[in-house]
Amino acid sequence: MxxxxxxxxxxxxxxxxxxxxxxxxxxxxxxxxxxxxxxxxxxxxxxxxxxxxxxxxxxxxxxxxxxxxxxxxxxxxxxxxxxxxxxxxxxxxxxxxxxxxxxxxxxxxxxxxxxxxxxxxxxxxxxxxxxxxxxxxxxxxxxxxKNKNDPKPLPILEEVQRVVCRCDIPQLDAPCLSEFRACCYDALQPTLLLNTLNHWTALSKWRDLNYLLKMAGNRTVPIEIGSNYASDEWSQQLVKIRDFLYRQFGDTNRTKDLEVEYLAQHELFAQIPALKSDICVPDYCSVNTESTTPVDIKAWLGPKDTVSPMHTDPKHNLLCQVFGSKRIILASPADTANLYAHESEFLGNTSQIDAANLDFERFPLLSSVRFYELILQPGDCLYLPPKWWHYVRSNTPSFSVSFWFE
Structure with missing residues (x-):
């Protein structure tokens, strides 16, 4: 040998x-x-x-x-x-x-x-x-x-308590596949799906950041630096998840001077298959029985105040909230001409507007746009049809998983 x-x-x-x-x-x-x-x-x-x-x-x-x-x-x-x-x-x-x-x-x-x-x-x-x-x-x-001495234990994040809040789109309580097909998929209707993730062990496991540290701490991943990928200050860097977790979550007295970092739109579960066992691909992703395209699974982990500016995606999307909450603002594809998309090819699917602070003087066509707002809370699943515009901001430390399918 x-x-x-x-x-x-x-x-x-x-x-x-x-x-x-x-x-x-x-x-x-x-x-x-x-x-x-x-x-x-x-x-x-x-x-x-x-x-x-x-x-x-x-x-x-x-x-x-x-x-x-x-x-x-x-x-x-x-x-x-x-x-x-x-x-x-x-x-x-x-x-x-x-x-x-x-x-x-x-x-x-x-x-x-x-x-x-x-x-x-x-x-x-x-x-x-x-x-x-x-x-x-x-x-x-x-x-x-295994014997690496980390500086100190990471926090176990408090469970975000569900609140009754504004929701401008329909809500369905754990719809069956046929109801989802008729009311959401075929109708191309954004919908908040409730009580569809209760069987995910991730809902309880992942709030303990020490579990994520143990399972994934030594992996190197791409991190977005800056709260908004459309800003001039935004950049990316390859870092170990361990360092990212300690910087963004390890200090309970986190200062405003610390740059916001975001593990965004990353195929984390292909890189760390053990974490995938804590979630399940929703049955709704198989609603189109003729599709042979695999489901794209993306992870979104970051502190409070991470932002995805108003943008569109080409596929159907189920955005599932594991812990924390996010404010989401939507707009219909019918309003695309009034949403001031960037002219560059890289940001062609992204609007120039700040959906949370509308500037009607700079962007007068916004006055004709109908916006829809909701809060995505732990255990919720938001269905987004292709080409629907969406703005996402984390209200708290947050972990989301998105499933893109055809």
Whole structure:
């Protein structure tokens, strides 16, 4: 055996055989096919090999080249094959590094590489055991954090008490699928759905931020800095969830000078499958039996005063509130011409207005727009049809999960 780390040997058995990934490596991916075929053969043997150093250089070069291809244009235009090759290269790179040294610093380095593979690559169901490999490898790498002394425990957030408040759209109490189809989906009617998330264990578990710290603290995620992505001061940064949680929630006397950070629109549950077991994809997402498009699941975690400016999304959306509350203001697609969308392609789905403080002098057409307002409270689920404008502001520390479907 090439190592006395029996756990690592067992993990290596979860790497793909070449036959498992050959479908990804069709022409013109000749170079990637050669390198990944060698890597697969190397780990199938699980024996010391004199060409391991050369293989390490080849895999490193493949990862670097794939990274450059991913960053050479708009991310949405990157071929799926490029992202899959990048992920596979990262998997092999991690194991080759761990063979040389599986100490604490090396594991932390490999943990960052794994996060890059999950963030930039396409890893979900890449091959038969890919999801199993990701979970097991994540646990192995994160074992170095078990004895990490965090500064102090994070708070357990108080449960937000439900209040009776304004709601300008229809409300339905746990509608059946046929009622949802008729009243919401087919009618394209925004609706507040009550008592549909009561079975989610996340409703109780996630208010304990120490649970999130334990489950996800060592993961690297993209964080939005600044309360509003349409502002000039807005930026993004890759940070560990641990650091984000302590900065935004660890100080009960949080000062106004601290920048608002937002884990927004992130595929957290693909990156951390263990958290996905605390929620369920609502049955309403399957209302269109002819759709073969998978449901997009996004996480939204942040302190009080995070803002998503008035914008639209192209798909049907179920916005589910786990903890905290949010003020939401809606406008119909029929009012699009009066909502002053940005002219840039990047912000073309976003309005220039501040929906919470309307400026009729600057934007006179707003006087003809009908706005709808509501408060999204813990356990609530807001159905939004495609192209409906929505502004979202957190009244408290908040965790939401959105499900986009067709």
């Amino acid at each position: 090439f190592t006395d780390d029996t756990t690592l040997v067992e993990l290596a058995k979860l790497l793909p055989q070449f036959a498992d990934i050959e479908h990804v490596l069709q022409p013109p991916e000749v170079e990637a096919r050669y390198i990944l075929k060698r890597a697969a053969k190397h780990f199938e043997q699980l024996e010391a090999n004199e060409d391991r150093e050369e293989l390490g250089y080849l895999v490193e070069a493949l990862v670097d080249k794939s990274w450059e291809r991913i960053h050479s244009g708009h991310f949405s235009q990157v071929p799926l094959t490029t992202r899959q090759i990048y992920a596979l290269g990262c998997f092999y790179k991690i194991f080759l590094l761990l063979l040389d040294n599986s100490g604490v610093e090396q594991r932390e380095r490999c943990s960052a590489i794994l996060d890059e593979a999950l963030l930039l690559g396409c890893t979900d169901n890449l091959y038969g055991q890919s999801n199993e490999l990701q979970s097991a490898l994540m646990k192995y790498l994160d074992d170095v954090e």
